[in-house]
Amino acid sequence: MKTYGFDGDAPQLSGQRKVTSVYVYEAPLRLWHWITVLSIIVLSVTGYFIGKPLPSVPGEATFNYVMGYIRFAHFTAGYILAVGLLGRLYWAFVGNHHAREIILVPVWDKQWWKEFFFEIRWYLFLERYPKKYIGHNPVGQIAMASFLWITLFMCVTGFALYGEGTGAGSWAHSAFGWVIGAFGSSLDVHNWHRLAMWGIVLFVMVHVYAAIREDIMSKQSMISTMVSGFRMFKD
Amino acid sequence: METFYNVMRRQGVTRRSFLKFCSLTATSLGLSSAFVPKIAHALETKPRVPVIWLHGLECTCCTESFIRSAHPLAKDAILSMISLDYDDTIMAAAGHQAEAILEEIQQKYKGNYIVAVEGNPPLNEDGMFCFPGGEPFVEKLKRISKDAKALIAWGSCASWGCVQAAKPNPTRATPVHQVILDKPVIKVPGCPPIPEVMAAVITYMVTFDRIPELDRQGRPKMFYGQRIHDKCYRRPHFDAGQFVEHWDDEGARKGYCLYKVGCKGPTTYNACSTVRWNEGVSWPVQSGHGCLGCSEDGFWDKGSFYDRVTGIPQFGIEANADAIGLTAAGGVGAAIAAHAAVSALKSTALKKQDLKPVETTQAEDK
Ligand code: HEM
Ligand code: HEM
Numbered sequence: 052m053k054t055y056g057f058d059g060d061a062p063q064l065s066g067q068r069k070v071t072s073v074y075v076y077e078a079p080l081r082l083w084h085w086i087t088v089l090s091i092i093v094l095s096v097t098g099y100f101i102g103k104p105l106p107s108v109p110g111e112a113t114f115n116y117v118m119g120y121i122r123f124a125h126f127t128a129g130y131i132l133a134v135g136l137l138g139r140l141y142w143a144f145v146g147n148h149h150a151r152e153i154i155l156v157p158v159w160d161k162q163w164w165k166e167f168f169f170e171i172r173w174y175l176f177l178e179r180y181p182k183k184y185i186g187h188n189p190v191g192q193i194a195m196a197s198f199l200w201i202t203l204f205m206c207v208t209g210f211a212l213y214g215e216g217t218g219a220g221s222w223a224h225s226a227f228g229w230v231i232g233a234f235g236s237s238l239d240v241h242n243w244h245r246l247a248m249w250g251i252v253l254f255v256m257v258h259v260y261a262a263i264r265e266d267i268m269s270k271q272s273m274i275s276t277m278v279s280g281f282r283m284f285k286d
Numbered sequence: 287m288e289t290f291y292n293v294m295r296r297q298g299v300t301r302r303s304f305l306k307f308c309s310l311t312a313t314s315l316g317l318s319s320a321f322v323p324k325i326a327h328a329l330e331t332k333p334r335v336p337v338i339w340l341h342g343l344e345c346t347c348c349t350e351s352f353i354r355s356a357h358p359l360a361k362d363a364i365l366s367m368i369s370l371d372y373d374d375t376i377m378a379a380a381g382h383q384a385e386a387i388l389e390e391i392q393q394k395y396k397g398n399y400i401v402a403v404e405g406n407p408p409l410n411e412d413g414m415f416c417f418p419g420g421e422p423f424v425e426k427l428k429r430i431s432k433d434a435k436a437l438i439a440w441g442s443c444a445s446w447g448c449v450q451a452a453k454p455n456p457t458r459a460t461p462v463h464q465v466i467l468d469k470p471v472i473k474v475p476g477c478p479p480i481p482e483v484m485a486a487v488i489t490y491m492v493t494f495d496r497i498p499e500l501d502r503q504g505r506p507k508m509f510y511g512q513r514i515h516d517k518c519y520r521r522p523h524f525d526a527g528q529f530v531e532h533w534d535d536e537g538a539r540k541g542y543c544l545y546k547v548g549c550k551g552p553t554t555y556n557a558c559s560t561v562r563w564n565e566g567v568s569w570p571v572q573s574g575h576g577c578l579g580c581s582e583d584g585f586w587d588k589g590s591f592y593d594r595v596t597g598i599p600q601f602g603i604e605a606n607a608d609a610i611g612l613t614a615a616g617g618v619g620a621a622i623a624a625h626a627a628v629s630a631l632k633s634t635a636l637k638k639q640d641l642k643p644v645e646t647t648q649a650e651d652k
């Protein structure tokens with residue numbers, strides 16, 4: 052058994068016509084997935100409106116707090132995302148080997164590359180039958196790993212911006228204030244934080260499409276796997 | 287030994303005015319009244335710290351700003367009496383006489399004077415683009431700074447480069463801290479900086495004989511510790527979600543927040559929203575125009591002054607995050623749709639061979 056993962060060697064039971072199920076994603080990992088989904092949605096929607104706010108509200112300023120609530124939701128979801136990310140990294144150490152798949156991508160492994168290109172061909176309709184994977188397939192692995200890096204970037208730039216508001220002396224300013232200087236100015240950090248949001252939107256579009264498509268086409272369960280933790284192979 | 291107090295008395299300043307100056311200094315530095323006697327004592331006993339004011343590639347707006355300081359005695363006390371020994375723009379002496387004074391201060395106060403730099407040195411063509419007194423400014427700056435105690439970088443020019451360093455920066459105008467590497471450089475950015483801020487920084491340095499506390503970017507924390515947005519009086523409208531949508535609309539008349547018409551207050555570190563301008567009369571946002579971010583690094587090259595989400599210069603063309611993001615999302619969306627269509631066709635073709643599962647087993651993960 053490899054301690055880093057890719058699973059082209061999943062039971063290729065073609066011809067035997069059975070349903071095999073394997074426990075892949077443990078509960079904390081699944082919980083993390085869905086918490087992350089929620090916070091990413093909240094962060095993207097509120098973040099979009101932080102830069103391009105909704106139409107003005109009428110009435111006295113005293114009785115309105117639209118931007119205030121939007122920003123509060125953003126920062127709260129930001130904290131949840133960041134704590135979740137730390138939890139996920141911790142789980143990579145203590146979870147099963149599938150928990151390490153998206154952290155340690157075995158790019159040094161020839162076999163991994165072979166399967167990577169196999170998957171690319173499959174997605175380009177050049178392979179007739181899909182391979183089965185207990186965990187992620189190599190293309191998915193790369194996509195997931197990139198997502199983690201972008202999320203880390205979002206947390207670092209996000210807390211740098213957050214530290215500007217909470218001011219000198221706050222933990223965010225002490226820990227991430229240097230980021231503002233590294234980018235040159237606060238405005239640059241804002242713009243890159245916003246651009247990276249679009250990177251995440253792209254990931255989510257492709258990811259959700261691929262998950263649904265694989266669920267239908269690849270003879271193995273996908274969405275229910277992220278709910279129950281079991282991978283079903285339908286042959 | 288000559289103290290500040292000696293000089294001031296010699297210039298005809300009464301003790302009463304002197305003490306007033308001390309309390310004003312304390313106030314503008316945000317210090318309590320307990321500091322007034324300390325400041326007075328320092329000025330009475332410490333040797334005078336001379337200031338040399340150099341002008342490089344600049345527009346003199348910093349000097350213009352400084353001499354309009356509302357600090358009542360600042361113009362007189364600081365400018366003419368206390369410490370401004372050399373300022374080629376506003377000093378009485380000229381030509382060789384002026385240069386002789388410069389030489390004299392450098393020798394007499396070796397290691398004890400402050401160099402205040404307005405503007406910056408251009409480095410292209412061996413510095414020929416700025417040539418005061420028959421010498422490239424970069425040479426003069428290095429020569430005078432050699433024996434200085436510390437440098438003050440006045441304005442965005444000296445601190446970051448400002449307009450003369452805007453792309454493509456043909457003269458290679460370079461901020462002071464990138465040329466003088468071995469002395470502390472205190473940045474007082476702004477285009478121009480607020481006069482009261484300039485007066486307070488220089489007073490602090492000559493009275494306490496030390497550098498004010500600086501932030502990570504080398505700016506005095508007491509004036510650059512917060513953003514315009516943090517103390518803006520229109521902030522309640524920002525939090526409420528009430529914005530000027532177009533110039534001269536209802537919101538503009540009601541004094542709503544200028545965020546949507548490009549106010550850079552949320553990304554700009556300066557004291558305008560607290561100290562204000564023209565003796566506290568007003569400041570840009572109070573006059574109905576957004577902050578341009580004039581005290582920020584490279585503010586000329588950061589896209590429109592009237593957009594909140596501005597261009598990202600690294601992309602060469604004027605492209606902002608949303609333009610790039612929406613284009614990419616559109617492309618990916620179209621690709622997904624096409625891919626889904628092909629997938630559907632393929633899977634109907636394969637369906638015929640699909641067989642129903644007959645048996646269920648539980649396998650252990652190897
Ligand atoms: C994937 C996650 C995230 C996304 C998609 C996201 C998105 C955005 C967007 C689009 C903006 C507006 C940028 C602009 O136009 O100026 C923004 C602003 C901001 N974000 Fe995030 N963000 C994320 C994570 C975070 C995190 C983890 C934090 C940390 C608390 C954070 C804190 C902030 C702050 C402080 C601002 C500036 C608010 C303001 O200027 O009023 N963000 N975010
Ligand atoms: C904001 C949206 C989403 C984000 C950021 C996201 C992120 C991720 C990440 C990082 C993983 C890897 C998990 C790991 O190995 O630790 C993953 C797996 C997965 N996600 Fe999502 N996800 C999102 C939305 C969704 C949605 C809406 C669905 C369902 C339609 C979904 C279905 C799945 C499935 C089935 C897997 C497992 C893939 C496999 O078994 O190879 N995700 N997701």
Ligand code: SF4
Nearest residue numbers: 518521543544549551
């Ligand atoms: S006017 Fe500018 S500085 Fe003032 S609250 Fe609005 S965005 Fe902030």
Ligand code: SF4
Nearest residue numbers: 556558577578579580
């Ligand atoms: S309001 Fe902004 S642009 Fe105007 S002077 Fe102050 S920092 Fe500069």
